[in-house]
Amino acid sequence: MKTDTQTTETTKLDYLVDTLQAEYGRQTRYSTKTAVDQLIATTLSQRTTYADERAAYNKLLETYGDWEGVAAAPVEGIEACIQTSRWPEVKAPRIKELLNIIKNDYGKMDMEFLRDMPVEEAQELLMKLPGVGHKTSTFVLLFSLRRPVLPVDTHVHRVSTRFGILPPKISQAKSHAALLEMLPADADELLNFHKLLFKHGQRVCTYSYPRCSDCIVAERCDYYQNKTGG
Structure with missing residues (x-):
């Protein structure tokens, strides 16, 4: 049974994925590399x-x-x-x-x-x-190999912590396990999640100068709300 905190995190995560997918499209492209x-x-x-x-x-x-x-x-x-x-x-x-x-x-x-x-x-x-x-x-x-694991690079880590589905000071190493608890154990879903957050982190939620005014998920983002006093 999920706690209230886990339910809130899952709800935020669903909102984040659905909104980013509407913006960037469903991500389905695996690597052709061996x-x-x-x-x-x-x-x-x-x-x-x-x-x-x-x-x-x-x-x-x-x-x-x-x-x-x-x-x-x-x-x-x-x-x-x-x-x-x-x-x-x-x-x-x-x-x-x-x-x-x-x-x-x-x-x-x-x-x-x-x-x-x-x-x-x-x-x-x-x-x-x-x-x-x-x-x-x-x-x-x-x-x-299309196995159900989740790469957590700097973009995925940054978007996840700023948005508020992960604690702000969690390490990248611990982020993998924490996110896997919230996401389906399915390679296609994990690929979609990774690439959506990667694109958003690369294009909008950048490290030095995040473009919060252009962000489509700002209204529910912890970082933006704290920044603006919302």
Whole structure:
């Protein structure tokens, strides 16, 4: 049985999703990348724009042909390919190590078997890989493998806490479990939620200068009400 607080949070969450969906449309697009593709792309994406991540990702494959080629490449060569990504000197040896672990442990550059494992086991396996945290594992599992997990990036975290469906000081790590308690355990619904909040955080509810006057959910947003004394 839900408490009054949980009911209020769920009601706000339903309003947020319904209103954002009316604005941005139902979000249905999964990644076309394989699990290994997504793992490397997400590693490259850390503190990096999408355009620069994509340039680094494409340069790796153009230079070495496939992930087998990248795994065999010298670290210096990988680093040269990913200069558009921030901290290439850190990411290059990590990418080489990741790919070699996958190849050695599973015999080929393929992690599609995660699709058939229990979600918790699949996530635990991914998070044992060097440099793979909660966020990276959820990106791989949801976007490439359509498993019911929820990536909580800075945009999702910011919109959720500002709007008031999560406490203002909750960490990104704890946000995942808290939001999953409120949302259906369904990959399509979780993808829709993630992408709606990502779009809103990127376009309107930005970090430095949120455009509250243009926000379609401002009337029920805790951050806006506190800001205006409403």
